Amino acid sequence: MPQDAPSPLRAVPGSTPEERAALGKAARRRAPRSGHCVYDPPGDRPDPLAVLEVQSAARVPELVPIRYGRMTESPFRFYRGAAAIMASDLAGTPDSGIRAQLCGDAHLLNFRLLASPERHLLFDINDFDETLPGPWEWDVKRLAASLVIAGRANGFSAKERRRIVRATVRSYRESMIRFADMRNLDVWYARTEADQLRAVAAERLASRGRRRLARAAEKARARDSLQAFGKLTEVVDGRIRIAADPPLLVPLRDLLPAPERGLMEAQLGKLLRRYGRTLPSDRSSLLADYRPVDMARKVVGVGSVGTRCWIILLLGRDGGDPLFLQAKEADTSVLAPHVGASAYGNQGERVVAGQRLMQAAGDIFLGWQRVDGIDGKRRDFYVRQLRDWKGIAEPEQMVPRGMGAFGEMCGATLARAHARSGDRIAIAAYLGGGDVFDRALAVFAELYADQNERDHRALTEAVAAGSLPAAAEADAR
Structure with missing residues (x-):
């Protein structure tokens, strides 16, 4: 942890619920709940474009213009790629001193429909690239600001945006209070299934909203390896292979000349074999029943553009039994400079450990590995299925x-994720039964949305001036 960071508050092992609640209430003196409305950037605030450029320096150079191109499209797309900027800004805001495992990038599009191993459709957090233990407030603030930014894009009034944020934070607070009263195992088993979402929709949404939820669930169930197989592959000379869609999807055969291609194939093959050792034995046995047939580099997301990301096509019993795995580079979390280094030496393991801790149910093929020699360096990766019933x-x-x-669904889900790792009783006591924290975050979210718009404008001006390279999607193709 950085030397100037205040020490986290921790209950003594074996503390009673009453003692943990007292700790949470005492934290209000350290950081009054009403004080979370503050966002007052210092005069020496780091240049946001310099923060982005530091990240870009470690990424695939020819993909960086795609990242900037996507981030210039709108303030919301900029925000999706600006987790490092916001982490630096949040480090200067009040926090209670109570820690939890953070998503690190808890904007609204990182909450989505996912499949459980039992083939139930769940609503949960999806992205853990930046996960680390830290102040639980940071995730809530990133979620709240994302709702304001998205609301502004839709033309919502200030009053409408305020209601949305306050409802979201209230849901987080009230859910945390419920979790504080639950047994440990009940918290661990808590999850939000699609049937619960439909019940909420029936009560809260108009018919159009209910239809959209039903379509989203139906679409999510169709997004699996078979769907990816039909969309991303082709048959050439009787062989199944990944179809090219440059520069967003480039098969290894098109990316590198023969000598380098052979070396990369060997490296990725080694990654695949060794990664299987990080899986439970039953899942490692299942993976062994598949054989790799093709590999490609893929561009994903907004903030992740430029990181090394590979998709690997494997086949099982025959050509109609596909499995797509995604091996994504894991670098140091953007939170680390502000909350301290990860306890895990492998950044891929950091991501996997955080995901397993925060998600109610995870991908059966989630694992990690380190590979030497990719682009001349030792790099960490985490591996998961490319598509497994995902609805966004x-x-x-x-x-x-x-x-x-x-x-509200996002707020409740985030509370459940934090309750699994943080002191849910202390957090609940800190938040209390009133709406002081809710109202404070509604103010903070508007102020930070203003900052995000200024930063987005700085990027678009730098691109227009030729200071930073940017490629529109059509140009990139």
Whole structure:
């Protein structure tokens, strides 16, 4: 932990619920709940574009213009790629001193429909690239600001945005209070299934909103390896291979000349074999029943563009039994300079450990590995299925009522994730039964949305001036 960071507050092992609650209430003196409304950047605030450039220096050079191109499209897309900028800004805001495992990038599009190993459709957090233990407030603030930014893009009024944020934070607070009263195992087994979402939709949303949820669930169930297989592959000379869609999807055969290609194939093959050792024995046995047939570099997301990401096509019993795995580079979390280094020496293991801790149910193929020699360096990766019943929200299609309901689901889900790792009793006691924290975050979210717009404008101006390279999607192709 940085030397100037205040020490986290921790209950003594074996503390009673009453003692843990007292710790949470005492934290209000350290950071009054109303004080979370503050966002007052210092005069020496780091240049946001310099923060992005530091990240870009470690990424695949020819993909960096795609990242900047995507981030210039709108303030919300900029925000999705600006987790490092916000982490630096949050380090200067009040926090209670109570820690939890953080997502690190808890904006609204990182909450989505996912499959459990039992083939149930769940609503949960999806992205853990930046996960680390830290102040639980940071995740809540990133979620709240994302809702304001998305609401502004949709033309929602200030009053509508305020209601959405307050409802979201209230949901987090009230859910944490419920978790504080639950047994440890009950917290661990808690999850939000699609049937629960439908019940909420029936009560809260108009018929159009209910139809959209039903379509999203149906679409999510169709997004699996078979769907990816039909969309991303082709048959050439009787052989199944990944179809090229440069520069967003480039098969290894097109990316490198023969000598380098052979070396990369060997490196990725080694990654695949060794990664299997990080899986439980039953899942490692299942993986061994597949054989790799093709590999490609893939561009993913907004903030992740430029990191090394590979998709690997494997086949099982025959050509109609595909499995797509994604091996994604894991670098140091953007939170680390502000909360301290990870306890894990392998950054891929950091991501996997955080995901397993925060998610109610995880991908059966989630694992990690380190590989030497990729682009001349030792690099860490985590591996998961490319598609496994994933359904993503479409905030641009939401009306205020729908975004409010979605925000409430996100708030409750984030509280459950934090309750699994943090002191849920202390956090609940800190938050209390009133709406002081809710109202404070509604103010903070608007102030930070203003900052995000200024930063987005700085990027678009730098691109227009030629100071930073950017490629539109059409240009990139």
